[in-house]
Amino acid sequence: xxxxxxxxxxxxxxxxxxxxxxxxDELARLWHQLLQPxxxxxxLAFMGCLALAWLLVRLWRGQQSHPRSIWFGHHVVxxxxxxxxxxxxxxxxxxxxxxxxxxxxxxxxxxxxxxxAVIRLTVKVLRVxxxxxxxxxxxxxxxxxLAWIGTxxxxxxxxxxxxxxxxxxxxxxxxxxxxLRDLIEGALSSVLVLILAxxxxxxxxxxxxxxxTDNLSTRKIAANVMRSALLVLGLMLAxxxxxxxxxxxxxxxxxxxxxxxxxxxxxxxNYVSGFVILAERSLRIGDLVKVDNFEGRITDxxxxxxxxxxxxxxxxIVPNEMLITQRVENASLADNRLLVTTVVQVAxxxxxxxxxxxxxxxxxxLPRVDQSTxxxxxxxxxxxxxxxxxxxxxxxxxxxxLLNVRSAVNLAILDTLNREGVDIPFAQRVLHVKSTPA
Numbered sequence: 001x002x003x004x005x006x007x008x009x010x011x012x013x014x015x016x017x018x019x020x021x022x023x024x025d026e027l028a029r030l031w032h033q034l035l036q037p038x039x040x041x042x043x044l045a046f047m048g049c050l051a052l053a054w055l056l057v058r059l060w061r062g063q064q065s066h067p068r069s070i071w072f073g074h075h076v077v078x079x080x081x082x083x084x085x086x087x088x089x090x091x092x093x094x095x096x097x098x099x100x101x102x103x104x105x106x107x108x109x110x111x112x113x114x115x116x117a118v119i120r121l122t123v124k125v126l127r128v129x130x131x132x133x134x135x136x137x138x139x140x141x142x143x144x145x146l147a148w149i150g151t152x153x154x155x156x157x158x159x160x161x162x163x164x165x166x167x168x169x170x171x172x173x174x175x176x177x178x179x180l181r182d183l184i185e186g187a188l189s190s191v192l193v194l195i196l197a198x199x200x201x202x203x204x205x206x207x208x209x210x211x212x213t214d215n216l217s218t219r220k221i222a223a224n225v226m227r228s229a230l231l232v233l234g235l236m237l238a239x240x241x242x243x244x245x246x247x248x249x250x251x252x253x254x255x256x257x258x259x260x261x262x263x264x265x266x267x268x269x270n271y272v273s274g275f276v277i278l279a280e281r282s283l284r285i286g287d288l289v290k291v292d293n294f295e296g297r298i299t300d301x302x303x304x305x306x307x308x309x310x311x312x313x314x315x316x317i318v319p320n321e322m323l324i325t326q327r328v329e330n331a332s333l334a335d336n337r338l339l340v341t342t343v344v345q346v347a348x349x350x351x352x353x354x355x356x357x358x359x360x361x362x363x364x365x366l367p368r369v370d371q372s373t374x375x376x377x378x379x380x381x382x383x384x385x386x387x388x389x390x391x392x393x394x395x396x397x398x399x400x401x402l403l404n405v406r407s408a409v410n411l412a413i414l415d416t417l418n419r420e421g422v423d424i425p426f427a428q429r430v431l432h433v434k435s436t437p438a
Contacts, residue, residue, distance in 0.1 A: 042105035045097060049089035057082050080124055080199075083117040111154050115147040118192075125199045197234030201227040224278070224303050266321065267304070273320035274303040283323060283330065288338070288398050290329040291318055297399055311401050331398060337370060338398040342406055344413055345386035347423040352379060352387065355422055362412040363393050368405045370394035386425035 057079070061072045072079040090113055094106040122143045153159035166181035205223035277283050278301060287298050289308065294316045296308035306323060308316045331338050346355065356377040363375040375393035382388070391413065395405055417424060 039104050041101075042097060042103060045093045046090060046105060046109055049093055050086055053082055053085040053089055056085055080117065080120045083113055083120055087113040087117055111151045115151040119144050119147050121199065122191075122195055125195050125202070193234050193237045194231075197230045201230045204230075224275075228303075266319075269321045270304045270319045273324040274301065274305075277301060277306070277320055277323060283328070284332075286399075287330055287332040289331065291323060291326060294318075295329075311403070336396065336398070337373075338395050338402070339392060340395055340402055340406055340409075341390055341392045342409055342413070343380070343388060343390050344410075344417075345383055345388050345425055346417070347386050347425045350387060350422055352389075355417070355420065356389070358416050358420060359389070359391060359413055362416045363391060363409050366405070366408055366412060368395060368397065368400070368408070370396050385427050 057072065060081070072081060087110070090106060090110055094103055094110065097103050097106070119140075123140045126139060150159065153162060163181055166184065167179050169180040171180065171183070201223075204226050283289065283298060283301065283306070285298050285301060289296070289298060291308070294308060294310065296310040296314075296316060298306060299309045299315070300307040301320075303320075305317045305319050308318055310316070346352075356379075359377045360375055363369055363377075364371065369375060370393070373394045375391060378390050378392070380388050380390040391409065393409065395402065414424075
């Protein structure tokens with residue numbers, strides 16, 4: 001495991017090691033060689049590598065842009081795939097040119113392409129996973145500065161000297177002595193492994209959720225499980241690369257178990273409930289539900305919480321444990337149709353045998369009212385001021401709002417009553433006045 005983690009973490013640095021570091025004398029000789037006509041061959045080869053990489057990415061991406069894609073990006077050159085392909089082609093061209101003459105320009109361009117690939121990978125992954133975070137910009141600038149400074153130090157030959165000095169600075173951690181160079185390399189390797197794990201999990205999640213309709217919840221749980229597994233594997237590889245003994249994780253696992261037993265019960269229950277909801281499919285993305293006096297449509301189901309969006313635009317973050325332990329009204333579990341009612345009063349003495357069919361026909365003519373199940377108009381109550389009629393009708397698309405369709409029905413009822421001359425009674429009160437004798 002440790003050998004594999006070390007090799008995986010040093011993949012990006014392997015290309016840079018192919019270009020030998022330059023001493024100060026070699027730097028002056030390099031400048032002289034760049035002015036020779038032979039450098040023009042390397043420049044043409046490098047430009048050909050860039051053009052071929054651009055063409056391959058353009059053909060692979062197609063006509064459409066992918067602004068949230070890690071590999072393609074919004075344009076051809078702002079993704080991760082372009083500098084990676086350019087780096088691979090530059091290494092191949094360097095190997096071919098070495099068969100004919102010594103290389104000069106590629107000693108500079110290969111470290112630059114490595115730095116560009118690392119910067120693009122870090123920036124794209126962070127923007128995908130933390131799109132609204134304000135700290136992402138600071139992290140992007142820090143990574144860019146570190147990558148370019150490291151490239152300059154490597155090309156000028158100063159980086160090996162700096163690494164030798166860092167090797168001599170040791171820190172005592174318990175019974176183990178660790179050099180400052182090992183800590184820096186372990187931290188960089190850990191960040192690289194975690195970024196690669198996040199990028200792979202993002203690509204798998206995008207592929208799983210693409211084109212999902214009725215099985216969106218199943219694909220969502222598969223994506224969450226895959227992301228968790230990749231993050232755990234990446235964390236183990238990062239710890240192994242940093243020199244942490246993985247056998248010590250057994251003690252850490254026991255401590256986490258104790259923490260779950262005492263302080264993290266609710267958090268663990270929410271995570272388990274999230275997987276149960278996705279596995280049972282009792283709640284699905286797009287369902288119209290009511291929980292804890294909040295009614296809205298499910299827009300996302302995460303491993304810890306579920307997001308509900310009401311018709312007025314407000315969103316509620318509901319812990320998954322609440323959706324398991326409490327009563328949840330799901331209006332879309334078996335059927336998307338929803339029964340809506342409205343009440344109107346007419347004056348006593350109204351010919352209900354003539355008015356009720358007219359109201360039924362007026363409501364049936366509305367476009368959002370279900371025609372397969374005709375609406376009903378029933379005498380529901382003898383109220384104090386008039387006869388109370390309850391109008392019931394079915395709606396096929398409750399996700400488009402209920403208040404607007406109820407308003408349309410009320411306007412149709414009012415228009416029918418006004419056209420037929422039916423009175424809607426006002427509140428009436430009888431006042432009795434007792435007269436007293438003189």
